[in-house]
Amino acid sequence: MFALLDGNNFYASCERVFRPSLKGVPLVVLSNNDGCVIARSEEAKAIGIKMGQPYFQVQHMHTTHGLVALSANFALYGDMSDRMMSLAAGMGPEQEIYSIDECFIGLHGVPEVTRRAHAICSRIQRGIGISTCVGIAPTKTLAKLANHIAKDAERKPGAYLPHLAGVCNLAEVSPQSLEYLLRLTAVSDVWGVGRKIAKRLTEHDIVTALDLRRAPVPWVRSHFGVVLERTVRELNGIACLQLETQPPPKQQIACTRSFGRPVTDLAPLLEAISHFTQRAAEKLRMQVHRCGAVHVFAHTSPFRTDDARFAQSATVQLVAPSSDTTVLLAAAQRGIRQIYEPGYRLAKAGVLLLDLTPNHQVQQSLIAPEQPTGRDMSALMEAVDHINARWGKGAVRAGSALQASGWQMRQTRMSPCYTICLGDCPSCY
Amino acid sequence: MSSKPAAGGCTTNSAKPQAIRVAPPYTVCMYSYHFLAGHPVPAHADPMPLPLAGAKVRGGFPSPAEDFAAKRIDLAKELIFHPQCTFILRLQGDSMEGAGMFDGDLLVVDKYLRPQHGDIVVAELDGEFTCKRLHMRNDQLILHPENPTYPDIRPKPGQTLEIWGVVTSSIKRFRKA
Numbered sequence: 001m002f003a004l005l006d007g008n009n010f011y012a013s014c015e016r017v018f019r020p021s022l023k024g025v026p027l028v029v030l031s032n033n034d035g036c037v038i039a040r041s042e043e044a045k046a047i048g049i050k051m052g053q054p055y056f057q058v059q060h061m062h063t064t065h066g067l068v069a070l071s072a073n074f075a076l077y078g079d080m081s082d083r084m085m086s087l088a089a090g091m092g093p094e095q096e097i098y099s100i101d102e103c104f105i106g107l108h109g110v111p112e113v114t115r116r117a118h119a120i121c122s123r124i125q126r127g128i129g130i131s132t133c134v135g136i137a138p139t140k141t142l143a144k145l146a147n148h149i150a151k152d153a154e155r156k157p158g159a160y161l162p163h164l165a166g167v168c169n170l171a172e173v174s175p176q177s178l179e180y181l182l183r184l185t186a187v188s189d190v191w192g193v194g195r196k197i198a199k200r201l202t203e204h205d206i207v208t209a210l211d212l213r214r215a216p217v218p219w220v221r222s223h224f225g226v227v228l229e230r231t232v233r234e235l236n237g238i239a240c241l242q243l244e245t246q247p248p249p250k251q252q253i254a255c256t257r258s259f260g261r262p263v264t265d266l267a268p269l270l271e272a273i274s275h276f277t278q279r280a281a282e283k284l285r286m287q288v289h290r291c292g293a294v295h296v297f298a299h300t301s302p303f304r305t306d307d308a309r310f311a312q313s314a315t316v317q318l319v320a321p322s323s324d325t326t327v328l329l330a331a332a333q334r335g336i337r338q339i340y341e342p343g344y345r346l347a348k349a350g351v352l353l354l355d356l357t358p359n360h361q362v363q364q365s366l367i368a369p370e371q372p373t374g375r376d377m378s379a380l381m382e383a384v385d386h387i388n389a390r391w392g393k394g395a396v397r398a399g400s401a402l403q404a405s406g407w408q409m410r411q412t413r414m415s416p417c418y419t420i421c422l423g424d425c426p427s428c429y
Numbered sequence: 430m431s432s433k434p435a436a437g438g439c440t441t442n443s444a445k446p447q448a449i450r451v452a453p454p455y456t457v458c459m460y461s462y463h464f465l466a467g468h469p470v471p472a473h474a475d476p477m478p479l480p481l482a483g484a485k486v487r488g489g490f491p492s493p494a495e496d497f498a499a500k501r502i503d504l505a506k507e508l509i510f511h512p513q514c515t516f517i518l519r520l521q522g523d524s525m526e527g528a529g530m531f532d533g534d535l536l537v538v539d540k541y542l543r544p545q546h547g548d549i550v551v552a553e554l555d556g557e558f559t560c561k562r563l564h565m566r567n568d569q570l571i572l573h574p575e576n577p578t579y580p581d582i583r584p585k586p587g588q589t590l591e592i593w594g595v596v597t598s599s600i601k602r603f604r605k606a
Contacts, residue, residue, distance in 0.1 A: 020593075021556030083513040127514035127541040129593075418516070425517045428536070428551050428558035429524065 001110075001171065002243075003117060003136045004143040005088045006102035007081075008151065010130070011039035014080045015070055017129040018418040018426045026067045030055050034071055034412060035258040042155065054303050071411035077101075079419045083128050091120045091134075096243040102147075104140060106243050117167045136169040140241045141234035144191035145209060146170045149181055160184070182210035182235075192231045197224065209235065250287060255280040256350025262301075263346045269298065270333055276351040277332040278397055281325040282385055284353055290321035292355030294328055296335040301347035310346065312339035321357055324377040325384075328353070508598050514541035516594065518551060520560055525549070527575030528562065530599045536560065538594035549596040554582065558593060 007013060011029040016022045026043035030036065036054045037044075047065050049058050061067035081100045089095045092113075094106030107113050117134040124132050133154065135146025150168035153160035161177060170178060188198035190209050204223075206212050213235040221229040230240040255276040263269050273296060284291055297313035314335035322328065332351055384396050416424035509515045520534045528549060530536075536551070544550050546565040551558050552572055561572035561582065570590055572582035584590040 019556075020553040020558070020591075023556070086513045123541075127511065129540060422517065422535070425519050425535070426558060427521045428518050428560040429520075429522045 001107040001113060001136060001138055002140050002143040002239075003091055003105040003107055003113070003134050004098075004102060004140070004147040005091070005105065005117075005120070005132055005134045006147060007084055008131045008133060008154075009039060009041050010081075010101035011072065011077055012041040012044075013130045014077050015073070015415055016041075017080070019415065022068060026061070026065055028058070028067065028069050029072050030069055030413070031072060032411075033258050033260065034069075037069075038072065057303075069413055071414040073415050073417065075417045075420050076415065080128060080130065084124055084130055084132070087124045087127055088120060088132075090123070091116055094243050104143065104243055107136070114167055114169045114172060117169070121166060134167045136167070136171065138171060138237045139234040139239045140243075141191050141231055142170055142237065145182075145185060145189070145235075148185065148189055179210055182213060183208050185209040187212050190231065190235070192227065197228065200224070251356060253280050253283045253287070253291070253353040253356070254350060255283070256297075256348065256352075258348045259346065263349075264342065264344065266337070266340050266342070269340060269346065269349060270336060272349055273332050273336050273351060274329055276349070277329050278325055280351050280353050281323060281328050281381070282388070284328075284356070285323050285381060285385060287356075288359050289356045290323045290359060291318070291328070291353035292321045292357065293317050293353075294331040294335060295352040295354055296332050296339070296350070297352075298336065298339065298346050298349040300344050304345075304347070307345050308343070310341065310344035312341075314338045315354070321355070323359070323381065325381055326377060508537050508600075509539075510597065511539055511541040515539050515597075518558065518560075520599065524574040524576050524579045525560055525562075527577075530560070530575070531601065535600040535602075536596045537598045537600065539597050540594040542595040542597070544592045544595050551593045551596060553589075553591045553593050554584075555588070560596060563592065 012027045015027065015029065022041075024043065025041070026047055026049070027041040028037045028044050028049060029039040031038045034055055036052050037049055037058065038052070040049055040051065044067065047061065047067070049061070049067075055069060058067065059069075062069070077100060084101075085095070085097055085103055088103055088105065092105040092107040092110045094108070096104040096106075098104055110116060113136055117136060121132050121134060124130055133147055133150040135143045135148065135150050137143040137146045146168040149160055149164055150166055153162065153168065154165040157165065160181070161173075164173075170181075173181065185208060186198075187193055187201050187206055187208055188195065190212060193201070193212070201207075201212065201224075206215055212232060215232055217229055217232055220232050233240050257272070257276065259272070263272065277294070293315055295313060295315045297311070299311035300307055300309055316331040316335045318327065318331055336349075387396050416426075418424055418426050505512075516538050518536045518538050520530055520536055521532055523532060525531075530549075538551050542548075544563055544565075546563065548563050549560065550563045550572075551560050552563075553559075554572070559572065559582070561574050564571040564573050564581075570584065570592075572590070574581070582590075
């Protein structure tokens with residue numbers, strides 16, 4: 001048996017814990033650089049704000065609906081997540097932290113799971129002020145679906161079986177009720193079914209989770225592959241996915257940002273790319289990996305339709321895997337020079353480090369000399385990371401990122417780091 | 430394993446490997462350039478926990494304190510009962526001076542504790558945090574300031590009063606470092 005626990009409107013809820021005046025107010029949290037909406041309170045959902053909507057489209061609701069928008073404060077959310085996960089771990093012997101606001105819990109040998117789940121939810125509510133929902137089922141896919149039901153049942157009383165609000169244990173639901181619940185769930189809401197697959201499934205008259213559960217397994221396998229076959233089996237209660245308590249290291253590292261104002265010239269674009277590369281390289285070294293290829297891209301805004309469109313990307317293969325900022329910078333700049341064309345109002349650019357390998361598994365190049373840059377700079381780079389950790393981000397940086405002060409994140413509406421800095425802790429009177 | 434000198438790595442004479450821990454030997458990749466070239470292979474060690482007094486010292490006299498080894502006082506542990514549910518708030522104003530709590534004091538607030546009559550609590554009142562003593566009488570909550578110049582706060586009908594957490598201690602600092 002598996003449980004999936006997640007925090008309701010997690011980012012918005014975190015903000016409300018420390019600012020009670022935000023309760024009952026439509027509240028959204030914006031992505032890095034205040035680009036688009038990444039979290040909404042129930043009130044914000046009710047006035048029609050969509051997930052991922054660009055901020056400028058809803059900005060006016062501040063005056064019409066009293067909308068409050070905050071910049072994402074990931075330091076705060078990370079700490080609250082850590083607290084929530086520790087409390088959630090009390091539900092069962094194993095835990096897989098799946099994302100910042102949700103975790104799977106293995107319930108092997110746990111008696112009275114439903115009662116226990118309710119107890120954990122109220123413990124989290126009482127202890128850190130975040131409301132959570134739990135789905136319990138024999139497979140991870142069904143647990144995810146049960147969580148969806150628990151959440152919806154809480155939000156829309158009447159649409160579902162009322163006793164499933166907050167905690168939904170599918171193992172305790174009669175087969176008829178289970179079919180009813182699966183019929184209520186769109187196939188696109190099933191874990192592992194993406195938008196494209198959902199569209200193709202609809203063409204075959206598979207619209208609800210129940211349809212997918214009844215689909216013949218060999219047919220699914222031949223038409224959609226083994227991944228969806230696994231999903232179908234999981235919907236039928238056969239566990240194919242186990243808990244991943246040790247998350248695999250990241251396969252790619254990205255640093256991308258929307259620009260505060262459109263960029264048309266090469267020089268500022270290079271500066272921005274340099275800044276992103278430097279950040280990505282720091283993340284790469286933190287993971288003790290090297291990368292084999294650097295991918296860069298730049299594009300115009302998809303939302304400003306009257307501008308001329310531009311979207312290009314380039315991948316630069318490195319001679320030998322590296323985590324050296326100077327090597328990565330050279331590659332990223334070469335890539336951006338390759339794709340750059342004047343005359344477009346670019347809205348976003350980014351760097352992706354691909355083909356990551358752990359430092360101790362790096363394969364030497366057969367043709368190129370051992371250290372193509374002349375000297376191994378990794379010790380220097382580590383020293384730079386230490387200096388920046390101690391004296392603040394950007395205390396030491398590469399020359400090309402020097403004037404790049406304008407490319408940091410725009411976070412004009414960020415709340416204080418209530419639980420991180422003593423100077424930021426909330427006041428009481 | 431830990432007492433065997435690794436290739437250029439570190440060695441330890443500790444008879445009790447659990448007191449001074451050395452990380453598992455660095456995994457040497459078959460093709461490691463450093464290893465083949467005879468260069469020192471880095472040995473990664475965990476952040477070293479302070480050895481307890483029980484760790485054996487080779488030679489010399491056994492420490493007379495050995496049998497009395499104990500953990501040093503951990504202030505955080507003394508002040509915080511539910512680490513995941515404890516938050517720090519800063520007190521502003523003079524409404525609690527009678528309880529020895531002054532402007533600028535840091536409050537350790539436990540959100541998990543159930544508030545009891547007589548506790549000093551942080552409550553949410555009209556969208557703000559307020560710190561007062563809680564009086565619970567006949568199902569009525571009263572927030573009582575410890576300063577005679579302030580009136581008691583009794584929630585009016587329709588006004589929501591929620592206890593956010595219980596203040597378990599207040600920290601007053603006199604100088605830094």
